Each structure stands twice: as structure tokens, then as C-alpha cells.
Amino acid sequence: MVIIQVKVAVVGDGTVGKTSLMNSFTGKTSFMEQYLMTIGVNILVHKIEKANGTKINFAIWDLGGQPRFNIVRSQFYKGAQLIVYVYDISNKESFDNLTEWLNEVHKSCAPASYTGFLIGNKLDLVEFRAIDYETAKAFAESIGFEYLETSAKEDTGTSELIEMLVNNVIKNSSQKLLQQNQAISKYVFKPSLVL
Numbered sequence: 001m002v003i004i005q006v007k008v009a010v011v012g013d014g015t016v017g018k019t020s021l022m023n024s025f026t027g028k029t030s031f032m033e034q035y036l037m038t039i040g041v042n043i044l045v046h047k048i049e050k051a052n053g054t055k056i057n058f059a060i061w062d063l064g065g066q067p068r069f070n071i072v073r074s075q076f077y078k079g080a081q082l083i084v085y086v087y088d089i090s091n092k093e094s095f096d097n098l099t100e101w102l103n104e105v106h107k108s109c110a111p112a113s114y115t116g117f118l119i120g121n122k123l124d125l126v127e128f129r130a131i132d133y134e135t136a137k138a139f140a141e142s143i144g145f146e147y148l149e150t151s152a153k154e155d156t157g158t159s160e161l162i163e164m165l166v167n168n169v170i171k172n173s174s175q176k177l178l179q180q181n182q183a184i185s186k187y188v189f190k191p192s193l194v195l
């Protein structure tokens with residue numbers, strides 16, 4: 001049986017819907033909640049089992065409303081394999097601030113060390129849309145992120161978000177296995193190369 005542990009950090013301006021998005025997972029997966037008061041972070045552990053028996057334990061880290069201390073932030077991002085950046089499609093400032101969120105994350109995490117996703121939340125407020133879908137998607141692509149729009153309120157796109165994270169984990173873990181196998185076969189079949 002394969003069990004994969006994944007740390008996910010959810011970042012973005014206050015009130016964009018990070019906690020609501022996280023909570024929308026709870027009906028779809030089994031979960032366990034833990035609040036680390038000392039660093040003001042809520043951690044939800046979601047367990048997902050694939051049909052082939054692979055188990056994925058997502059530890060999803062959500063920064064609470066506490067003041068933003070640097071020490072807290074670096075703990076928060078450290079070791080995250082997946083980082084979900086959230087903005088509110090009806091709030092331009094929350095989109096413009098993404099650059100600052102990226103800069104902050106990259107003080108503790110190299111861009112190549114994690115897979116990033118951009119989520120435009122509050123899709124139910126589409127009549128107040130402040131950022132075009134195409135603009136957001138092009139921005140996400142320019143930094144190598146997948147893009148998805150959701151409404152935590154209406155539970156739209158939230159299953160797709162989980163699916164996107166799961167697919168990424170499966171892809172990365174099979175790539176890692178492939179690399180390990182290649183390294184092993186190199187050693188077994190071409191020992192001179194590794195001497």
C-alpha cells in the first residue's frame with residue numbers, strides 16, 4: 001500500500017475565501033482538524049483513497065487572522081509541496097496583491113520546490129467580476145501555475161480543485177518513482193557511469 005503525505009499551503013488576502021474553500025473539502029473527504037495556536041494556523045488533514053489503493057494525506061495549512069509575523073510565515077510555507085494562491089474575482093486588489101504573496105513565499109521557498117495553483121474564488125459574484133478569466137489564466141500560465149475558478153459559497157469548482165491537487169500528487173509521485181527506477185537501472189546496468 002502506498003501512502004503519500006502532502007503539505008498544502010493556502011495563501012492570499014484576507015476575506016478572499018481561503019478558509020471557506022478549505023471547509024468545502026470537508027464534506028468530500030475524511031478529515032481531522034488541528035489548530036496551532038502558537039503560530040495562528042489551522043491545519044486540516046484530508047485523507048483521500050484512490051481506486052488503486054493509493055492513499056493521499058493532505059495536510060492543508062490555512063493562515064488564521066492573526067497578525068502576520070515573519071517567523072510564523074516561514075514556518076507556514078516551509079516544506080509545502082503544493083501552494084494554492086487564492087484571490088477574489090470581484091476584488092481587483094486581491095489579484096494585484098498576488099505578486100506580493102509570491103514574493104513573500106519565495107523568501108522561504110524556491111519556486112522550483114513546489115507546484116503552484118491559482119484560484120479565482122467567489123465565482124457566484126461573476127456580475128461584479130473585476131478580473132477577466134483570460135487575464136488571470138494568462139498570469140497563472142506565465143508563472144507555471146494551473147488556473148481554476150471556484151465558488152466556495154455555491155460549492156462550484158471545489159471538486160475540481162481537489163481533483164487538480166490529487167492529479168498533481170499522483171503525477172509527481174509517479175515521476176519520482178520513475179526517476180528512482182532510472183537511477184537504479186543506471187546503477188545496475190551501467191555501473192561504470194556511477195563510479
Ligand code: G3D
Nearest residue numbers: 013014015016017018019020121122123151152153
Ligand atoms: P479568508 O479565510 O480568505 O479570510 P473566508 O476568507 O473563508 O473567511 O471568507 C470571507 C468571507 O467571504 C466570508 O463571509 C465568506 O462566507 C465569504 N465567502 C467565501 N467564499 C465565498 C464565495 O465563493 N462567494 C461568496 N459570495 N462569498 C464567499 P462572511 O460574511 O461570513 O464573513
Ligand code: MG
Nearest residue numbers: 018019063064
Ligand atoms: Mg481564513
